[in-house]
Amino acid sequence: MESASSHGDRTPPQLNSYLKNTQFKNRAGDQVFVDENRRPEAQYALMNYVFLNKDADILRNVPSAVCSDSCQAGFRKSPLEGKAPCCFNCSPCSEGEISSQMDTEQCKKCPEDEYPHEQRDRCLPKTVTFLGVKETWGKALAFVAVLFSFLTLLVLWVFVKFQDTPIVQANNRNLSYLLLTSLSSCFLCSLLFLGRPTAASCLLRQTIFAVVFTVAVSSILAKTIIVVLAFRVTGPGSRMRMFLHPRVPYCVVLICSGIQGLLCAIWLGTHPPFPEADTRSESRHIILTCNEGSTFAFYCVLGYMGFLALGSFTIAFLARNLPNAFNETKFITFSMLVFCSVWVSFLPTYQSSKGKAVMIVEIFSILASSAGLLGCIFIPKCYVILLTSWENIPNQINTQRGSRSRKFSFS
Structure with missing residues (x-):
């Protein structure tokens, strides 16, 4: 009696010989030959024969497809x-x-x-990130903001120290103090855009900057209006003389700033800014930023500042040929030109920026426009006060101003 082992050894060759003459159609309708020499459309392998229990019954495995290798992960x-x-x-x-x-x-x-x-x-x-003070851009912007704020306060100190000189008095020194104070605050406002956004910082960063910067632009508008009126008013009976009252420039600043404050209040009361996680700007980072809430309100606030700046530019440009002793309008014209250029460039850049670049662009615009106002309006005056004091002689200035102009002092 043959053993199960010897029986199994003979069975596979017999089975293999039998399968070589086998052909069939698969589910796709293709004719399949098991004989390797006939090159079937799909190749099959006879494999994994196993012996069952002590009776040595053989389990025949179904042929398996090997047309394509398995696809790996990814x-x-x-x-x-x-x-x-x-x-x-x-x-x-x-x-x-x-x-x-x-x-x-x-x-x-x-x-x-x-x-x-x-x-x-x-x-x-993804890694959570935001524009912090400790990173390179944050350090650079914070340093520039603090530096210019200190420089503005230094200019304010010069104006206070030389407050009785003609060049300070001739350009309404109290408005100059207010303008310098607001500009110093504008530089510091840019620091609110640094650090991890919170509900409070998102509410404050845009509104505080908008109001403070509006005070600065309103002060420039008031200075321009008063300078022009001082030269355009003629005769004792002129109706325009009522606008030369010392309180008029402060009313201009108060009204213009009040309108901006009202716009900000409506913004905060309807669709206020809020913290937001930006997951799309960068593939490997989640950027924490502030959503403006209402884009329309945001651009209304910026547009109102632009309207005031455009008004100051127009009035100053029309009065650019006033006598030199009062000719602050030339400096105001150039400063408003710089201001408008910065913010006109800001709008398309802001729209096309993503992630941290949005905050960097906005901070840079704040610093650049504030520095433009400081440099164009006050640096020439500081040059005259500190380096060319002989041009700041009371008699010389008063002679150029004339008796009519001396009657209207707004210091």
């Missing part, structure tokens, strides 16, 4: 047109998608707080 199966289902290509997952298992037919996107690994086989958590 790839997806792409069917080949006109081929059997077991034939496919392995295509890498698209940008931003992953596949974590073998033979995946569809890749999937990572959650918003995660990003794909370089091999696109898993998702990794």
Whole structure:
């Protein structure tokens, strides 16, 4: 009696010989030959024979497809047109998608707080970031803001120290003090845009800057109006003389700033700014920033400041040929030109920026426009006060001003 082992040894060759003459059609309708020499459309292998229990019964395994190799993680199966289902290509997952298992037919996107690994086989958590004071851009902007704020206070000290000189008195020294104080505050307001955004900082950063900067622009508008009126009023009976009252410039500043404050109050009462996590600007970072709440309100606030600046520019430009002793309008014209240029450039740049670049652009615009006002209006006066004191002689200035102008002192 033959053993089970010897019986099993003879059975596979017999089975193999039998299968070589076998042919059939698969589910796709293709004719399949098992004989390797006839090169079937789909190749099959006879494998994994096992012996069952002590009676040595043989379990025949079903042939398995080997047309295409399995797709690894990070790839997806792409069917080949006109081929059997077991034939496919392995295509890498698209940008931003992953596949974590073998033979995946569809890749999937990572959650918003995660990003794909370089091999696109898993998702990794994004890093939370914001424009902080400790990073390079934050340090640079903070340093410039504090430096210019200190420089503005230094100019204010010069004006206070030489407050009785003609050049300070001739240009309404009290308005100059208010303008310098507001400019110093404008520089410091830019610091509110640095650091981790909170509900409080998002509410304050735009509104405080808008009101403080409006005070500065309103002061320039008031200075321009008063200078022009002082030269345009003729005769004792002129109706325009009522506008030369010492309180008029402060009323201009108060009304203009009050309107801006009302706009900000409506903004905060309807659609106030709030903290937001930006997950789309950078693929590997979650950027904490402030959502403006109402874009319309934001541009209304900026547009109102632009309207005041344009008014100051127009009045100063029309009065640019006034006598030299009062000719602050030339400096105001140039300063408003710088201001408008900065903010006109800001709008398209702000719209096209993403992530931290939005805050950097806004801080830079605040610093550049404030520095333009400081440099164009006050640096020439400081030059005359400190370096050319012989041009700041009371008799010489008063002679140029004339008796009529001396009657209207707004210091």
